[in-house]
Amino acid sequence: MKPLKRIGVLTGGGDCPGLNAVIRGIAKPAMAHHGATVVGILDGFEGLVEGRTRELVPRDVSGIVNLGGTILGTSNKGDPFNFPVETPHGVDILDCSDSAIRNYRDWHLDALIAIGGDGTMHIVDKFTDLGLNLVGVPKTIDNDLSATDVTFGYDSAVTVATEAIDRLHTTGSAHHRVMVIEVMGRYAGWIALGSGLAGGADVILIPEIPFRWEKICEHVIKRGKHGSRFSIICVAEGAKSAEGDLVVRQKDSKRTDPIRLGGIGELVGAKINEMTGLETRVTVLGHLQRGGSPTPYDRILATKYGWKAIELAYEMKFGHMVSLRGNEVTSVPVKEAILKLKTVPPDSQIVMAARAVGTSFGD
Ligand code: F6P
Numbered sequence: 001m002k003p004l005k006r007i008g009v010l011t012g013g014g015d016c017p018g019l020n021a022v023i024r025g026i027a028k029p030a031m032a033h034h035g036a037t038v039v040g041i042l043d044g045f046e047g048l049v050e051g052r053t054r055e056l057v058p059r060d061v062s063g064i065v066n067l068g069g070t071i072l073g074t075s076n077k078g079d080p081f082n083f084p085v086e087t088p089h090g091v092d093i094l095d096c097s098d099s100a101i102r103n104y105r106d107w108h109l110d111a112l113i114a115i116g117g118d119g120t121m122h123i124v125d126k127f128t129d130l131g132l133n134l135v136g137v138p139k140t141i142d143n144d145l146s147a148t149d150v151t152f153g154y155d156s157a158v159t160v161a162t163e164a165i166d167r168l169h170t171t172g173s174a175h176h177r178v179m180v181i182e183v184m185g186r187y188a189g190w191i192a193l194g195s196g197l198a199g200g201a202d203v204i205l206i207p208e209i210p211f212r213w214e215k216i217c218e219h220v221i222k223r224g225k226h227g228s229r230f231s232i233i234c235v236a237e238g239a240k241s242a243e244g245d246l247v248v249r250q251k252d253s254k255r256t257d258p259i260r261l262g263g264i265g266e267l268v269g270a271k272i273n274e275m276t277g278l279e280t281r282v283t284v285l286g287h288l289q290r291g292g293s294p295t296p297y298d299r300i301l302a303t304k305y306g307w308k309a310i311e312l313a314y315e316m317k318f319g320h321m322v323s324l325r326g327n328e329v330t331s332v333p334v335k336e337a338i339l340k341l342k343t344v345p346p347d348s349q350i351v352m353a354a355r356a357v358g359t360s361f362g363d
Contacts, residue, residue, distance in 0.1 A: 004110040004313055006037045008053075011070040012044035012078070012116035012123070013256065016141045016153030017294035018302035019070040022115050025306020027061040034314065039107055040071070044116070045123055046078025048100045053107060065299050068292045077254045079119065081126055084254035091254060097130070104132055111313040115139050117151070118341065119256035121321060125334045128319035135312045136321035136334050137305050141290055144188035147337035148323035152305060155297040157184070157289040158194040161234075164285055165199025168232055176229040178220055178272050178280040182237055182265025184289050186257070189236040189344045191289065196234035196359070197350065203231065203360045205268065207238035207246075208344045209351075211362025216268070217275045219360040224278075235268050237261040242363075304329045 007030050011019045023040075030036040040060075042052040054072075064071060077084055083096035104112065111133040114124050117140035124136045138145045141157035161183050172179035181201075185191040189206025196204035203219055205211050220231045238261055240246050249262035262284070269282035294302065301324065308322040308329045320331040344351065355361070 004034065004036055006039055006108050006110050007310075007313060008039045008041050008104070008107065008109040008112035009072070010041035010044050010048060010112070010114055011072050011074045011139070012114055012120035013074065013076050013140070014117070014290060015068075015070050015074050016139055016290050017068045017156035017292060018152035018298040019074075019115060019139060020064040020067045021294060021299045021302035022137055022139070022152070022306040022309075023071060024061040024064050025303040026113055026310050027056050028058070029307060029310050031056075031058055034310075039109060041112075043073040044075045044078050044120075045080050045100065046075040047073070048103055049078060049080050049083055049096045051099075051103050065303065066293050068294065076119070076256050079123060079256045081123065082256075093253060097126070100127070101130065101132065109133075111135065111318070113137060113309045113313065117142070118145060118338065121145065121334050121338050124321070125319070125338055128334065133313070133316075133318040135309050135318060136337070137309050138321055138323065138337070141184060141191060142186045142188055143190040144186060144341045144343065145337060146340055146342040147321065147332040149326070150301065150324050152294070152298045152302040153290075154190065154194070155301075156292070156295045157191050158198065159295050160289050160292070161191055161195030161285055162198040164283065164288070165195055165201060165232060165234060168283060169200070172230040172232060172281075175279070178231045178233065178269070178276075178278050180233045180235060180265050180269040180272070180280060180282045182235045182262070182282065182284045184285070185236045185238060186261065187238045187341060187343065189239070192234050192236035192239070193344055193350060193354070197354045199232070199234065201232045201234035201359065203233040203362055204354060205233065205235045205239035205264075205362050206344055207236055207240065209346050209361045209363050210240055210242040212242055213271055213275060215360065216362040217272060219362070220272060220278065221276060233268060233272070235265050237264060239264050
């Protein structure tokens with residue numbers, strides 16, 4: 001077994017709370033126990049293509065377990081295989097994987113640990129096929145990566161969204177309004193479901209259960225008849241009506257996922273007002289769900305993920321991603337992890353429990 005002397009680490013895609021805790025979980029044992037040099041690659045795969053690095057020293061990874069964001073920077077526009085290049089006539093999307101491979105070799109990396117979501121894991125898989133030594137760490141507030149029970153960042157996002165719902169409850173009930181909150185999650189409803197259940201939302205709308213406008217309005221009106229003159233509607237940004245489409249805020253070909261969702265909350269608020277005459281207010285929680293400190297759960301999970309990623313690298317288990325199964329952190333081939341997105345099974349226990357306590361899914 002070849003000892004690994006130089007280990008690269010990067011954070012790719014949208015940031016989320018816990019990235020720094022993973023970097024720390026990788027760098028501390030790599031430096032202290034293995035005597036390795038840890039090369040931080042700046043701004044995700046963009047930095048790998050464009051050649052931006054910073055060697056980490058112990059001081060860099062001290063005191064960062066509770067720090068949000070990422071000390072390395074990140075980008076969701078740097079897929080080396082579909083890399084946006086500015087030209088005089090606009091932006092061309094080119095395959096720049098050669099530059100990334102050249103940099104990896106020029107920097108004498110023995111392994112590279114990539115912390116990221118679905119887009120990052122697809123890139124890890126492609127570089128593994130091209131012979132680079134990559135290990136993946138699953139990150140995303142959306143919790144939509146299969147082959148792991150949980151991604152770090154999810155608990156922090158749900159905590160922020162739940163607190164927001166708690167706050168909307170008091171103002172909503174004071175004014176007898178219908179309060180709509182739009183949360184993130186891309187094509188999966190995990191954040192809406194987790195925070196909606198924890199915050200006691202009256203209606204939860206998720207992409208996996210297409211809703212009907214009449215059903216939402218019936219539920220809200222019925223609550224009023226029973227003395228509850230306010231309602232909380234928690235909407236995932238990817239939710240859609242049975243006859244409608246996803247609501248897209250913007251398309252940007254430079255992004256790894258060109259579609260930026262957003263706007264369904266406004267639509268839900270307007271429609272309920274139009275159909276019931278009730279006063280509605282809409283809150284879009286946005287990036288508050290991604291910013292700030294990770295919860296203790298995410299700090300612990302992130303540290304275990306970082307430690308396990310280093311173990312995998314020294315075991316030469318490249319092309320693998322760390323993964324949580326029950327209470328144990330283990331590993332899975334990245335190829336398996338990217339087969340499909342992990343969405344909410346409509347017949348899962350959490351959905352059944354929410355229905356049992358009177359939550360409507362608008363279906
Ligand atoms: O994947 C994480 C996420 O926050 C999604 O929930 C959301 O759709 C997207 O990223 C937002 O991306 P951006 O930060 O580029 O607006």
